[in-house]
Amino acid sequence: MYVAVKGGEQAIENAHAWLAEERRGDTEIAELSIAQIREQLSLAVNRVMAEGSLYDPDLAALAIKQARGDLIEAIFLIRAYRTTLPRFGASEPVDTGEMACDRRISATFKDLPGGQVLGPTFDYTHRLLDFKLAADGEVPEAPMRDADLGDVPHVTEFLNREGLIEEAPYDDTPPPDLTREPLEMPAERALRLQALTRADEGFTLGLAYSTQRGYARNHAFVGELRIGAVPVEMEIPELGFAIEIGEITLTECETVNQFKGSKTEPAQFTRGYGLVFGQTERKAISMALVDRALRWEELGEDNVGAPAQDAEFVLYHADNIQATGFLEHIKLPHYVDFQSELELVRKLRREAGVDQVQEAAE
Amino acid sequence: MKDGFDANTARKAWMSLLARAPEGRAAALLDTAMVRPAFTWLRAPEIGGTMVGARAGATGAPFNLGEMTLTRCTLTLETGEIGHAYIQGRRKADAAAAALIDALMQTDAAEMLRAAVLDPLQDEQTRAKAARAAKAAATKVDFFTMVRGED
Known part of the structure; x- marks a missing residue:
């Protein structure tokens, strides 16, 4: 009723x-x-x-x-x-090789072209509260060094030269779009990457951590982490050519993962990929680890039943807006639902004779 | 055909420069350089979004990364030149100035506007980029090897 x-x-x-x-x-x-x-x-x-x-x-x-x-x-x-914005088009895929890097580090190669550039990082801080920030104060200008970083090629390119790492071959298949079509399984990698880049940071971090602790362990190294601005180009229909429509800051993480090889593939390193809007390092690394774990099937690895290998589990629970929408709705009025539950419990208790037993005890 | 290609390259360069300009900057330079001519809107400034693409592993298959806000408009000068603007963010006044400059760059005013608007914008962007790169360079690690302890 x-x-x-x-x-x-x-x-x-x-x-x-x-x-x-x-x-x-x-x-x-x-x-x-x-x-x-x-x-x-x-x-x-x-x-x-x-x-x-x-x-x-x-x-x-x-x-x-x-x-x-x-x-x-x-x-x-x-x-x-x-959802209220009219869609004016789609950009060309951004070229992160062109990034003006604020930060670029590799945990796998000490001496790499472009060098280890720390950027504005929390790493190596002592994580002690800085009470100077509680008082007003001028911040001294950051030091500059007159040094051209030169080309900052992707780290995986070096490994590619030796054939030691799987390639990410160029492809122009139009990707599916989560904002246009509902998420359905099986989800191809392009769809997984779109879902992961906007996934909840905490959830993604927890899953990535679970792979490090042994649930579908894939021995990830941060081959490269880079943060910086990339231009966004879009084809303008009225003009018939592409222009830059602006510039966005991105964080990119490429992991290098152990791979023992399979019947058809020799032993080589495999890759996980994270790319996220803004300076969002923890999220980008987490995304790369989860991306790699979800690739078990195409790489011919065993499904060990780990949560991070289960695309359906990961992708259907990673979106914090879906999750919070469903979670928080249970605090809204459910008076009628609850009324029927109440009647059901009373009926079951009557049938089990619970009330008579209690009366007898009194 | 070659002329058309070069013209497109030049136009792409200035439209891109205008799209990257900081808020209000292109308009301020335009207004210092000249009195804005009369024009008619073919498409009044409107705010929307575009889906930004990326590639798996930086070089592989494309995927959708997320959207960004975008303002666009199109106008025509009384002399018939058409100016377009597609610029990042929600900036109708900046889009209007960018479209006007795009149209004017197709007129006799081009040389004057290059000197008064585009060159200063380019210089400012180059300086800002260089300052950021210099700060990044100052955080580049210079390794030195300690005595190794194997023997």
């Missing part, structure tokens, strides 16, 4: 008014501007862009402000906004 119930409008309106007040906090404290969030909480902004799957730092900063810093709520706002 469906029972329509009305009520609560005033309570909802008042709750939202209070939310706005709590969001602002103590009015004695200066209000945060969107530009402050964009510039000073930029890694939060990057995460919201990556998982919101929309590159726009100002919108991500606005979403973080509106969501009171709840990043999943902010991602939800961005996902909702992006």
Whole structure:
């Protein structure tokens, strides 16, 4: 039986008014501007862009402000906004070999063309709270060095020359698009990569960690991690040629993984790939490990039943907006559902004679 | 045919430069250089998105990485030249300035605009890129080998 119930409008309106007040906090404290969030909480902004799957730092900063810093709520706002945007086209695939690298490191090769460039990293900090940041202070300008990095080729290119690593052969198959077609199994790699790049960072990290701990272990090294700006080119139909429409910052991780070889393939290294909007290093490494684990079938590896090998499990649970939508809906009114459950439990207890037993005990 | 190719290359270069310009910068340079001529919108500035592509393993099969916001518009000058703009972000005023510059670059004003708008924009972008590259270079590790301990 469906029972329509009305009520609560005033309570909802008042709750939202209070939310706005709590969001602002103590009015004695200066209000945060969107530009402050964009510039000073930029890694939060990057995460919201990556998982919101929309590159726009100002919108991500606005979403973080509106969501009171709840990043999943902010991602939800961005996902909702992006559905309202008319699609003007699709870009050419970005060329990460052309990246203007802020950071570029390899855990596998010490001396590589372009060198080990640390960039603005938390690595090698002592993870001690810096109380100087609690006081106002000028930041000294970062040192510069008059040195051209020159070409910064991908690390896997060196291994390719010896045939020691699998190739990623050029291909122009149009990829499926998760934003146009619902996710269906089996999911080809292009679809998996699209789902993983916008997947929840925590979930992806946990799965990647599980592969390191032995659930579908694939012995990953970070062959290369690079962060920097790449131009985005798009074909303009009115012109008949492609132009750069802007520039985006990306984090790319290529893992080099052990592979013992199979009946048809000699022993060689295999690869996992992570590419994520913004400076999002933990996510990009995690993505590469999970991508590699999901490739077990094409590489002829055993399915050991590990969660990270199960594409359906991974992809259907990696999206934090789907997950939180379903999870959080159970707090909304289910009065009628629960009423029927209540009646069922009472009936079962009557049939089992539970109430009589209790009466006898009294 | 070769002329057409060169013209496209030049146009691609300035349209790309305008798309990468920081907020308000192209408009400010244009307004310093000249009074904006009259024009008619063929497509008023509108905000949308584009799907950014990438390749698995950087060189392999393409996949969809995510979307980015984009503003586009098209206008025509009274003398008939058509200007287009496709620029990153939600920036209608910047798109309007970029489309106007694109149209004007097809007129006699091209040389003046190159000197007053495009060259300064290019210089600023080159300097900003160089400063970032120099900061990155300062974080490049110089290895030195310690005495090895095997013997």
